[in-house]
Amino acid sequence: MHYYNRGGFGAFQIMEPMTLGHEIAGRVEALGAGVSWPAVGTMVAVNPASPCGKCEFCRKGQPIHCLDVRFLGSAMRTPHVQGGFSQHVVCRAENAAPLKNGDAAAGAFAEPFAVCLHAVGEAPVYGSRVLVMGSGPIGSLLVIAARFAGAREIVAIDVKDEPLVYARKVGADRTINIAEHPEALDPFAANKGYFDVIFEAAGQGSTVASAPQYVRPRGAVMLVGQGATAQLAVSGVVTKEINLRGAFRFDSEFALAVELIDNKRVDVSPLISDTLPAAKAKLAFDLAGDRSQSMKVQLDFA
Amino acid sequence: MTTASFRQSASVPLNQTYPTNEIEASDPMMVESDTLDSRGPFVVVSTSSMQSVVLHKRLDLRIEEQSVPSPGTGEVLVRIERGGIC
Numbered sequence: 596m597h598y599y600n601r602g603g604f605g606a607f608q609i610m611e612p613m614t615l616g617h618e619i620a621g622r623v624e625a626l627g628a629g630v631s632w633p634a635v636g637t638m639v640a641v642n643p644a645s646p647c648g649k650c651e652f653c654r655k656g657q658p659i660h661c662l663d664v665r666f667l668g669s670a671m672r673t674p675h676v677q678g679g680f681s682q683h684v685v686c687r688a689e690n691a692a693p694l695k696n697g698d699a700a701a702g703a704f705a706e707p708f709a710v711c712l713h714a715v716g717e718a719p720v721y722g723s724r725v726l727v728m729g730s731g732p733i734g735s736l737l738v739i740a741a742r743f744a745g746a747r748e749i750v751a752i753d754v755k756d757e758p759l760v761y762a763r764k765v766g767a768d769r770t771i772n773i774a775e776h777p778e779a780l781d782p783f784a785a786n787k788g789y790f791d792v793i794f795e796a797a798g799q800g801s802t803v804a805s806a807p808q809y810v811r812p813r814g815a816v817m818l819v820g821q822g823a824t825a826q827l828a829v830s831g832v833v834t835k836e837i838n839l840r841g842a843f844r845f846d847s848e849f850a851l852a853v854e855l856i857d858n859k860r861v862d863v864s865p866l867i868s869d870t871l872p873a874a875k876a877k878l879a880f881d882l883a884g885d886r887s888q889s890m891k892v893q894l895d896f897a
Numbered sequence: 898m899t900t901a902s903f904r905q906s907a908s909v910p911l912n913q914t915y916p917t918n919e920i921e922a923s924d925p926m927m928v929e930s931d932t933l934d935s936r937g938p939f940v941v942v943s944t945s946s947m948q949s950v951v952l953h954k955r956l957d958l959r960i961e962e963q964s965v966p967s968p969g970t971g972e973v974l975v976r977i978e979r980g981g982i983c
Contacts, residue, residue, distance in 0.1 A: 596983060602955035614949045614963075618981030627968030641975060680950035680980050685966040688973050699978035707983060732983070873980070876950040877958045883982040894950070897978040 597822060598670065599880045604822040609670045616680030617643035617667040620702030621896070623691060630688045638698070639691035640705035640856075641679060642849045643667035659713075659844050666844075680873065682896055692853040700870070701856050703893060704863040706845075707732060709852040710819070711740040714842035718792045718815045721745040726783070726790040726809055727767070729797025729820055730758040732866060732891045735765050737794045737819065739861050742766045750790075752780070753797075761890045764865045784808040787835060792817065800825035807831035807839070817842050866891045950980075 597604040598615060620640045623633050633639055645665040646658035653661050664671075667686075668678020694702045711733060725746045727734045730753040741749050751762035752771045759770035771779045783789040788811045795803050798820030804827050806816045815838040832839050845852075855861045868890040871879040876894060883892040951961045968974040 598952055599956065599958060609952060609954060612951050612953045614951050615958075616950065616980045618983055619975075619977050620979050621975045621977035623973050624976045625968055625974040627972040627974075628970040630968070630971060630973055633973070638978075639973075639975060641977075677949075679977060681963065682947040682949070682977060683965045684975050684977055685968050685972050686975060688971055691973050691975060703979040703981040707981065732981075870979075873948070873950060874960055876960060879982060880958060892982045894980040894982065895978070896976075896980060 596880070596883060598668075600884060601822075603670055607670045609675070610673050611675060613668065613670060613675040614677040614679070614681055615668045616678035616894075617669070618703045618706045619643070619667075619679035619684065620694065620699040620705070621684070624683070626688070627685075632688065633691050633693045637691075638694045638696075638702065640694055640702040640849075640853050641667070641684060641686050642690040642692060643679060643706055644844060644849070645687055645690060658846050680876065680894060680896075682873075692850060694853065694857050696857050696859075698857075699897075700867060700893060701864055702853070704736070704856060704866070704891070705849060705852045708736050708740065708856065708861070708863060709845035709848040710842075711736040712743075712848040712852055712855075713845040714794060714817050714819045715740040715744045716848065717840070717842050718794075718817050720792055722747050723791035724748045724789060725750070726793045726806075727751040727762070728793065728795045728802045728806065729753060729799070730762040730767075730770070731796065731886060733819060734758070734794070734796035735761050735866055735890065736863065737796055738762050738767045739765050739863065741792075741794075743855065743861055746792075750783075755887055757887045758890065761866055761868075765862075780805075780809060787812050788814065790814060794819055796820045798822045803827065807835065807837050810835070810837055812836055814838070815840070867893055869893070870895050 602609050623637045646653050646661035647663035650662040665676045669676050725741045727737050730751045749767050750769045751767035752773045753759050754774035791814045793806045793810050793816045796819045800823045803825035812835040818841045869892045873894040873896045879892050882889045946962050947965045949963045951959050
């Protein structure tokens with residue numbers, strides 16, 4: 596959506612035609628040399644991240660920060676890495692994660708859910724009161740991930756009612772439309788804050804700036820949303836000793852996401868609002884950009 | 898890798914469907930070609946071309962013909978069924 600609507604974000608700007616897409620699932624149809632698994636016909640979720648395995652960060656066990664990663668549908672490098680919204684995609688055999696249930700629609704959530712499992716895994720969520728700011732697909736998947744990780748209470752906020760319906764559907768205890776009820780957050784700022792962990796998934800400067808007042812001293816504010824420029828009152832972070840940090844992409848969480856989805860330990864399917872034939876991609880992207888009309892929009896390539 | 902060349906194929910109009918017997922089932926690339934039926938405009942009619950969702954610039958999204966990539970050493974070819982928009 597960032598590429599489609601704005602031509603990119605940060606260092607990721609589209610410079611040449613690029614096939615989009617990094618949340619994909621389908622069936623293995625041919626094996627290259629030296630590959631015996633997964634077998635032809637196996638339904639797989641494709642891990643779009645291929646770190647180099649050789650750079651300083653890969654060798655340190657931090658492939659998320661690989662200096663030479665190839666990520667499907669990413670304009671970080673030029674020539675760009677073409678994405679997965681094609682009828683046929685080649686990937687490394689180890690990037691094809693089998694889905695025993697054969698559910699491609701659920702499997703296509705492996706990538707964004709892995710992002711959320713990574714963010715949740717980097718914060719002390721077990722037994723915590725959690726605030727999710729922004730209830731789009733990532734915010735809603737963060738609700739699912741936080742429940743899985745043992746959150747005690749999850750509050751989700753947004754500026755629209757429609758996304759909050761989805762957040763409740765997947766397990767938020769309480770939702771607040773802060774455009775209609777900005778005062779509803781005030782009690783959470785009392786006594787140095789209420790939440791142990793806050794996930795910012797709106798990608799808005801205003802939510803980033805307001806988060807510190809709602810978190811308890813020594814709590815965590817996890818920035819997951821991309822693209823914002825925030826004006827932040829530093830003293831709020833300093834005096835409450837807030838752990839303010841980012842969470843980006845995923846590593847081993849992809850395999851975890853696939854397993855949890857495939858074994859139905861989590862149910863991501865309520866988040867699919869629309870499925871359109873891939874030939875109607877433009878319509879689908881426009882729909883996905885309208886947050887009052889859609890949650891997760893999927894393209895059907897079959 | 899999906900760095901397929903952007904070949905324009907004039908023989909495959911986007912809105913036309915084809916009977917399944919036009920699929921070249923003998924090609925080893927298309928081991929599942931019998932499943933490629935004509936359920937809509939998104940149809941593969943040859944083993945060498947496919948359709949992709951390509952962004953040229955902001956808001957300029959096109960359905961384009963590309964050549965089907967071949968899996969190299971250590972790689973697999975996946976027939977995509979679903980893709981989530983992010």
